[in-house]
Amino acid sequence: MTAGDGLLADRLASVRARIAAAALDAGRGPQEVRLVVVTKNHPVDAARQLALLGVGDLGENRVDELLAKRDALPGVRWHLVGRLQSNKARDVVGRVALVHGLDRRSLADELSRRAVGAEVEQAVLVQVNVGDDPAKGGCRLGEAAALVAYAAALPGLRVEGLMTVPPLPPAGVPAGQAARPHFAALRRLRDEVVAGVPSAVELSMGMSDDLEAAVEEGATMVRVGTAVLGARPVTEQQVQREEAAG
Numbered sequence: 001m002t003a004g005d006g007l008l009a010d011r012l013a014s015v016r017a018r019i020a021a022a023a024l025d026a027g028r029g030p031q032e033v034r035l036v037v038v039t040k041n042h043p044v045d046a047a048r049q050l051a052l053l054g055v056g057d058l059g060e061n062r063v064d065e066l067l068a069k070r071d072a073l074p075g076v077r078w079h080l081v082g083r084l085q086s087n088k089a090r091d092v093v094g095r096v097a098l099v100h101g102l103d104r105r106s107l108a109d110e111l112s113r114r115a116v117g118a119e120v121e122q123a124v125l126v127q128v129n130v131g132d133d134p135a136k137g138g139c140r141l142g143e144a145a146a147l148v149a150y151a152a153a154l155p156g157l158r159v160e161g162l163m164t165v166p167p168l169p170p171a172g173v174p175a176g177q178a179a180r181p182h183f184a185a186l187r188r189l190r191d192e193v194v195a196g197v198p199s200a201v202e203l204s205m206g207m208s209d210d211l212e213a214a215v216e217e218g219a220t221m222v223r224v225g226t227a228v229l230g231a232r233p234v235t236e237q238q239v240q241r242e243e244a245a246g
């Protein structure tokens, strides 16, 4: 089942209103925060409806799914928000507006090599595992500044900032409250690294349940799926993975 046009438009408007309210609370302009709608697991038709509703930035966490939807909707700025294997670097370079998950030097090397070969400049964010959560991707907080400097010095890469996914909140603690210190730590790190790498201004943080805290702590990009699109349908691949896991 897909959301009807009206429902999708209503949810989108309500997410935009949440972003605007949080920005105003923090003394920021709503236009300082870019909404990236994460369409993973949703059909390409949902992505198409979002584009028609004026959403210019869409995100996916798997390369194959991103490329398939991008073929159908080439006018959208596509964001890769998930983990990236080095052997898929060549599939994304020049095809996505922003890679949110640069987490290691070997991946920076490979993205750079592919970008130089394709004669493009690839924009990236360094993903930081601020909460040191084994379930989440990203480099360690203490390694992030060095990784930013390393990637910024490579040809073909443009480091535009930092990204994080906070740990799941402990039971009973609101998501925003649990995530806020992680968001604040990413912002402090950004304020440090931008002194050496002036292009690294962006802060990609905040999802459906914690976007207000992220915007109040300085997010310039929020990545929102469920609050716009509803619960994600379970995909064929997930069913297969779960069956394989027994």
Ligand SMILES: *Cc1c(COP(=O)(O)O)cnc(C)c1O
Pocket: 038, 040, 061, 081, 082, 165, 207, 208, 209, 223, 224, 225, 226, 227
């Ligand atoms: C799925 C996903 C999101 C969106 O999450 P929601 O809770 O559905 O808003 C954001 N960021 C990343 C990295 C994701 O994988």
